[in-house]
Amino acid sequence: MTVRQITRLPPIERVFCERPTPDVARDLLGKLLIRRTQQGVTVLRITEVEAYVGVSDPACHTFGGRRTARNEVMWGEAGRLYVYFTYGMHFCANVVTRGEGEPEAVLLRGGAPIAGPALMEARRGGARRGIADGPAKLCQAMAIDRALNGADLTQRSSGIWLAANAAPSPSHLITTLPRVGVGYAGDAAQWPLRFLLRTE
DNA sequence: GACCAGATGTACT
DNA sequence: GTACATCTGGTCT
Numbered sequence: 001m002t003v004r005q006i007t008r009l010p011p012i013e014r015v016f017c018e019r020p021t022p023d024v025a026r027d028l029l030g031k032l033l034i035r036r037t038q039q040g041v042t043v044l045r046i047t048e049v050e051a052y053v054g055v056s057d058p059a060c061h062t063f064g065g066r067r068t069a070r071n072e073v074m075w076g077e078a079g080r081l082y083v084y085f086t087y088g089m090h091f092c093a094n095v096v097t098r099g100e101g102e103p104e105a106v107l108l109r110g111g112a113p114i115a116g117p118a119l120m121e122a123r124r125g126g127a128r129r130g131i132a133d134g135p136a137k138l139c140q141a142m143a144i145d146r147a148l149n150g151a152d153l154t155q156r157s158s159g160i161w162l163a164a165n166a167a168p169s170p171s172h173l174i175t176t177l178p179r180v181g182v183g184y185a186g187d188a189a190q191w192p193l194r195f196l197l198r199t200e
Numbered sequence: 201g202a203c204c205a206g207a208t209g210t211a212c213t
Numbered sequence: 214g215t216a217c218a219t220c221t222g223g224t225c226t
Binding site for chain 3: 050059060061084087088094135137
Binding site for chain 2: 066068069070084085086087088089
């Protein structure tokens with residue numbers, strides 16, 4: 001499939017993101033994240049995600065109903081991009097799910113380059129391997145930063161959007177695991193909210 | 201594989 | 214004012 005064909009794929013619809021967050025997370029595997037800048041087009045096939053299920057999730061930014069300027073996007077409509085800055089140097093990108101007043105999201109943890117690998121390498125400082133196998137690397141490779149916080153992933157005009165070029169990923173290729181770094185969270189540490197797409 | 205430094209925004213006192 | 218963060222990359226074992 002050519003870049004031109006990919007950019008002509010219809011963006012996902014908002015209702016896709018309004019479903020229960022774990023369902024959205026699982027179904028995002030295999031979807032295409034498309035980024036258009038003046039430098040060119042880059043496309044990533046999503047291979048790893050994590051669901052954050054809102055006010056009852058100790059690992060979620062909105063746990064306990066926290067609502068601040070930073071996480072305001074999570075409280076809004078589904079299908080938006082929530083970008084936050086962490087550890088003083090990294091960005092992470094999330095897809096907002098459910099609906100207004102239900103602050104849940106899916107963290108994009110990793111993807112495989114489909115188009116524009118040279119541009120991604122350049123953005124990543126020349127790294128050729130592991131180009132987007134972590135949430136912050138993914139943002140760097142796709143030139144995602146604070147300016148894209150709140151971008152609508154269902155509209156090409158945002159410069160970044162989601163599309164599907166194939167049927168949903170078959171369940172036998174999907175691995176479900178506990179999330180990373182939430183061992184402190186009691187029961188929540190066991191919640192199977194991390195999804196990986198095996199490449200075979 | 202395990203451990204740790206790094207640089208600053210954010211939340212909370 | 215201060216503690217710490219949904220990490221990464223480098224170093225050491």
